Amino acid sequence: MSIGDTLQTFSFDILQSSVTVYSHLDKHNYTIDDLTVYVKNLQEEKIKRIEKLEGDRIKNQDEYRRIAPKCPNDGLPLMLHSIHIPQGKANKNGYKSLLYCNDEDCLYEKYSRKPADYLYRQMIRKGGK
Ligand SMILES: [Zn+2]
Numbered sequence: 649m650s651i652g653d654t655l656q657t658f659s660f661d662i663l664q665s666s667v668t669v670y671s672h673l674d675k676h677n678y679t680i681d682d683l684t685v686y687v688k689n690l691q692e693e694k695i696k697r698i699e700k701l702e703g704d705r706i707k708n709q710d711e712y713r714r715i716a717p718k719c720p721n722d723g724l725p726l727m728l729h730s731i732h733i734p735q736g737k738a739n740k741n742g743y744k745s746l747l748y749c750n751d752e753d754c755l756y757e758k759y760s761r762k763p764a765d766y767l768y769r770q771m772i773r774k775g776g777k
Pocket of ligand 1 (some may be wrong): 721754
């Protein structure tokens with residue numbers, strides 16, 4: 649198989665970048681094996697970073713559920729939503745936030761004139777009590 653046939657699945661841009669990278673490695677006495685190990689390590693670090701972010705996200709969600717006010721109908725933690733529509737025709741009462749139940753069969757909603765971040769800080773202070 650010719651080199652053209654072997655490399656035909658790669659775009660011209662990728663091949664050109666490969667030459668640039670390979671020349672640079674060669675100049676600094678590194679091999680393709682060094683590059684392979686380096687890229688593999690980068691990939692593992694990237695995966696670890698993503699896993700940590702996901703872990704933090706789940707931890708934050710669990711913490712929110714713990715401190716959130718509970719739905720009076722079913723006891724589920726109420727979700728907090730910020731309202732950005734200024735007081736006027738579309739928002740006559742000037743509501744700035746909404747606590748709502750996430751259960752599909754429950755229609756509980758509680759609007760507030762206090763901003764969502766204020767309510768959130770209040771939840772943190774109360775710590776779920
Ligand atoms: Zn509910």
